[in-house]
Amino acid sequence: MKVVIQRVSESSVKVDGKIVGEIGNGLMLLVGIDENDEKSDADWLVQKILNLRIFGDENGKLNLSVQDIKGEILCISQFTLIADYKKGNRPSFIKAAKPDKAIPLFDYFKNEISKSGLKTESGIFGADMKVSLINDGPVTIVMDSVIKS
Numbered sequence: 001m002k003v004v005i006q007r008v009s010e011s012s013v014k015v016d017g018k019i020v021g022e023i024g025n026g027l028m029l030l031v032g033i034d035e036n037d038e039k040s041d042a043d044w045l046v047q048k049i050l051n052l053r054i055f056g057d058e059n060g061k062l063n064l065s066v067q068d069i070k071g072e073i074l075c076i077s078q079f080t081l082i083a084d085y086k087k088g089n090r091p092s093f094i095k096a097a098k099p100d101k102a103i104p105l106f107d108y109f110k111n112e113i114s115k116s117g118l119k120t121e122s123g124i125f126g127a128d129m130k131v132s133l134i135n136d137g138p139v140t141i142v143m144d145s146v147i148k149s
Contacts, residue, residue, distance in 0.1 A: 001041045001109070002081040004030040007054050007139035011074045013123040014130040021121035026071030028133050029113075032081025033097040033105050034146075041145035042109040050116050054139050062139075072119040075110050076131055077102070099126065 011028040013021045029049065055064040055071070066073065079102070083091035097105065103125050114120040123129045 001034065001037045001045055001105075001145045002032040003045055003049065003143045004078075004081065005049060005052065005054075005141045005143060006030075006133060007136045008074075009134045009136045011131070011133035013074065013076060013121075013132075015124050015127045020129075021074050021076075021123055023072035023074045023119060023121055025069065025136075026073050026118070027066050028074045028076070028131070030076050030078040030081060031106060031109060032078050033102040034082050035095055035097045035101070037097060037105060037145065039105070039108055042105060042112060045143055045145050046109065046112040048143060050113070052141070054141065066118065067116055070118065073113055073121070075106075075113065075120065075122040076129065077106050077123065077125045 006028045008023070008028045009025055011023050012019050027049065050067055051065050053065050054062050055066065055069050057063040079093055079096040082096040083093055084095060085091045096102070106125055110120060110122050123131070
C-alpha cells in the first residue's frame with residue numbers, strides 16, 4: 001500500500017457536486033492498494049500514520065501526532081498511486097488491486113483508522129472525486145508498506 005499523507009487545515013471531497021467527506025485540522029490520506037497488499041500492510045500503515053509526529057508543539061517543533069492534537073482524517077482511495085511509469089508515457093495500473101480486493105482492504109484501513117476515536121471520513125471508492133485541501137506547512141509525506149522496517 002502507498003499512502004500520500006498531507007497535513008491539512010481543512011479538506012473535503014465531492015462526488016457529483018455533493019460533499020461526501022469533510023474535515024478540519026488533520027490529515028488527508030490518498031491511499032493506493034497494490035494487488036499484493038494484505039491486512040498486515042494496512043495495520044503497519046495505520047500505526048505509522050496515527051503516531052507520525054508532524055504537527056507543531058508549543059515551540060513549533062514537529063513533535064505531535066494527529067492523535068495528540070485530536071485531529072481529523074479524510075481517506076481517499078487512489079489507484080493511480082500504484083502506477084508503473086517505467087515504459088512509455090502512458091502509466092500502467094495493472095498492479096493496482098482489483099475492486100474485489102481493494103474495496104475490502106480500503107474499508108479495513110478506514111475502519112482501523114477510525115478505531116483511534118478521531119473523526120474519520122472518506123470519499124467513495126471508484127467514484128470521480130473532486131478533492132479540495134489546504135495543505136498546512138506544506139507537509140506531505142509518502143509512505144509505502146513495502147518499505148516496512
